Amino acid sequence: MTDSIKVLISEEKVNQRIEELASTISKEYEGKTVHLICVLKGSIFFTCELAKRLTVPVTLDFMSVSSYGDGTASSGRVKIVKDLDEAVDGKNVIVIEDIIDSGRTLSYLMDLLGARKPASLKLCTLLDKPERRVTEVKVDYIGFEIPDKFVVGYGLDYAQNYRNLPYVGVIEE
Numbered sequence: 001m002t003d004s005i006k007v008l009i010s011e012e013k014v015n016q017r018i019e020e021l022a023s024t025i026s027k028e029y030e031g032k033t034v035h036l037i038c039v040l041k042g043s044i045f046f047t048c049e050l051a052k053r054l055t056v057p058v059t060l061d062f063m064s065v066s067s068y069g070d071g072t073a074s075s076g077r078v079k080i081v082k083d084l085d086e087a088v089d090g091k092n093v094i095v096i097e098d099i100i101d102s103g104r105t106l107s108y109l110m111d112l113l114g115a116r117k118p119a120s121l122k123l124c125t126l127l128d129k130p131e132r133r134v135t136e137v138k139v140d141y142i143g144f145e146i147p148d149k150f151v152v153g154y155g156l157d158y159a160q161n162y163r164n165l166p167y168v169g170v171i172e173e
């Protein structure tokens, strides 16, 4: 794909903000192990960058859910493509997401995980698009609030492309 992409948040700014989030989380979880849940595929890059900067012990698991398919609009249906490998009961879980848009994916996922009795359950997202919310979801850690624009990069795709861009960009019309 060869769309023209405008930088919305530079690589430097994203990395600096991740550093700040990691420092906040490390302080809040001192003396505990955090169990990070990476929501595939979008949050893979953010999860790695955040995990590398945490100073508390970390365990990791992966879950894959999909509601966007290859388009730019949510289908409204959340599909579990891959469930977790391990139980979360008794663990201090932080769900890591790349973006919260309509809120449907995360509201579904947080309810599902909450019912599995973790010791604690929080949500951390790199990007939040509050204007687009249709389902309420409590977000504990937010990297950046962004306007209502379809973004790519840092894990986010358009029809599976552009996930590997080291910055957050917007496709120009």
Ligand SMILES: O=P(O)(O)OC[C@H]1O[C@H](OP(=O)(O)OP(=O)(O)O)[C@H](O)[C@@H]1O
Binding pocket: 039, 040, 041, 042, 043, 065, 066, 067, 068, 069, 074, 097, 098, 099, 100, 101, 102, 103, 104, 105, 106, 157
């Ligand atoms: O708040 P919502 O409107 O539910 O949108 C957010 C979700 O949509 C994207 O995932 P997608 O379904 O595109 O899967 P992907 O991570 O594999 O790209 C994104 O990674 C979030 O999980």
Ligand code: HPA
Binding pocket: 068, 099, 101, 149, 150, 151, 152, 156, 157, 158
């Ligand atoms: O703005 C977005 N970009 C890519 N994937 C997404 N999934 C929800 N919102 C977005």
Ligand SMILES: [Mg+2]
Binding pocket: 042, 068, 069, 156, 157
């Ligand atoms: Mg996607």
